[in-house]
Amino acid sequence: MGSPMAEASTTQRSRGMRDLLPDEMDRMRTVEDAFAAACRGWGYREVRTPVIEPLHLFTSAGTLSPQTLDRVYSFLDWDGWSGERVVLRPDSTIPAARLYAERLDGGRVAKLFYNQNIFHFTDDGSSREEWQCGVELIGDTGAAGDVELVLLALETLKPLRLSDITVRLSHAGIVRSVLAAAGLAPNEQSSAYNRLLDGDMTVVDEVEARLPQLNAPLRLLFEVEGKGSAYIANLRGPLTAAMPALAPALDELAFVVAALEARGVTPAVQAVLARRFEYYSGMVMKIEAGGGRVIAGGRYDDLIGLVGGKRVPASGFATYLAPLLDLLPPPTRNAAERRIVLQPEGESAALLASMYETAERLRSAGLCVESVEGMDSVPTHRLICREGSPAFTLVWPDSQEHFERIDDVARVLEPER
């Protein structure tokens, strides 16, 4: 047992996995509750998909990018003698598309939201388990659906009172039509797209060399981050003359941007936004807060067909909980809330039973009542319970008072209505 690799580690936690402590869970619930409330307010209903899915859902071209696929947790299940592997869910949109194709496709629009974890291998110390709240809008909603998603995404963040929120939009058709206009074969397009997704801007020079008819540099598109409708209008003239196929993508994006501007949201506009996902087919969005990505999503009209359903247009977004938790302030207690710890004076079973009855009575009055004081207990009052007289003594920092009846204690403690 002397090998360097076999030394005992100092923690029992599996590498890349994160514990969530009570304060973190409080913040997580704050985000989840805000998210769920906003989604329900817009008529969306919650679903949950299995942690284990068949690997083949994720391997087709047009689903996960090769880089992501190389990092999934796949294995043979206990009944995997056929050789087909399963995977720990590496993404939530593809399972949602599978769920829709298998269970919900009735020709009507499905409005779904979820709160679940995804898994992907990392070796840089970051978490291998990621929690996401997400929305999928499946059905023929057109560009109005894209506008709805951006506005809903912003509304889910509103209760969190974040500052410095930026909305960035793009359209997957922009890159695809440029690469097609450059005469790249489908497999070359895929490789160039992946390089662009990986931030390799030398692709732009290579593509430009294949487009001598361009009368404006492609760097207008790939190196500039524009603002709102004005930027799209600036691009349309010079670029669509040489690449007419670019026009529909710019038109769709312009529609969404104009609608958002009318609602007081001016998004930044970029040519490439989606990273490591091949399934986007239309508008793509990213929302940042505090300088980091907290929401990402877009339109994926081909995905449901790829996972075995009919071709149904769809779009969605996911909220990344880990960066959001870091942006939220530590949870604070409501100063007006009364938190009572009960203390029995004596050890009889009858006294203990009466103490729990007391706790139940006080909780029914809307009070937080602890019968065992925990590590995080910060009581405003202590209530001593005894079998003799007086039956109760209520103690708070600067005073104490005796009572015979629990209803009288409750009247003193009851929150003002």
Next chain:
Amino acid sequence: MIRIALPTGDLRKDTAALLDAAGIGIDDYTTGSRALRFPMLDGAGVARVFRERDIPVQVALGNYDAGICSLSWIEELTQRYPGHEVVRVRNLGYGGHGLWLASAGDEADASLRIVSEYSQIAETVARRLRLRRYRVFPVWGAAEAYPPEDADVALIAAADAAAVEAHGLRPLARVLETSAWLIVNRQSLATKDLAPLLSRLLATGGAASAAPAISVPATLGLRESRPRPERTRLRLALPDGHAQSHTIASLQAAGLRVPGYDEGTVVRRPRIEVDGVDVKVIRPQDMPQQVAIGQFDLAVTGRDWLFDHLVQFPSSPVEEIIDLRRSIYGLAAIVKDVQADTVGGALKEWRARSDAPIRVASEYPNIADHFARERHFGRYSVIPIAGASEGFVPDDAEILIEGIDTGSSVRANKLTVLERFYESTNCVIANKQRPEGALRPVFDALVERLRSGAAAPVAAGGGA
């Protein structure tokens, strides 16, 4: 102490010559001694002989500072564990060959069936091909015999395209160019003086070069096959290797003649003198899965391999239908230099020494895992091995799960059997869903003959 893992098998002769040229020749290694461990560097080092595929694992674990093996086995480890601790130092320039994708025709199942000893590389190739659906069958050997009936594509080692064609296959693409490489453990390189070994090996010449990467074609160019017609002939799998002599005896006892299925020769598709039956010779380890997926109706394998399959896939539809009562041996938990005489006692002894994972080495990784779980090992790791197993304890593993027969090898290596927990014989296995229609009477007749042969007295020496 500098520790190096050296290959047995095809690379041994050239590796011995390299060590001689480097002035660290190990006489017993050069002469092909059956010993597994040799002192070297005037006592400052030790060399241990492994099957090639075990060498990158041993170097990655840090059990050995350096190793020599084919790049293909290093890649196989890399595709499964990209963050491993193996540094590729130099191409040693011998043992060159390619890993080839090959098919028997131009059609393939909608869920492409890929068979290979290099299953992790095969997974990577399948992912990069963006196959909509695929299955990889990891096999212990004979991958070239699987297409077209039992796989669409085989990923096999071959010197060149002509060598692929010599198997009756069509080369589709060479995905890796491989040869012998010198590798070292990253931690050892960073913290330990390996100069007495490395400087001599690197002084033998040869150019520094980057290791070739896996290269995947844009497409395999295979058409999706139409649904296959129902089989009209029964399929029987017979084993190659050590199990062959016992199987020949079992077939003879049943009065079944299979010309071409002889010891010393490997004919993958011998003819059995029974109407309506086709035979294929593959590794016994790979048979339970092939029977489970319905590729074969019957197979002669070892009960140990069926057990290994069933602990991995408890609801698999494979079952033993005839005990052929030959090739008798037990599976045992084996240790060395341990005071205790029970597994529980040994656990206490190891735990008192360290909290590190208990290393369980075995050619039966699923049985080893099952054994460790059932005996409450706590923190443990299973090290799958390909052979040369008796040299693993106590240096490279705490415990070995291994097949033993008369115990002569155990005694010769001064090993201790703590527990013999499973008895294995050769047996006939079948899918619980029996063949139907015209195949059924052929199946029943063949089973009856094998069963009557199994009931006949087994001559002395029928065991292993």
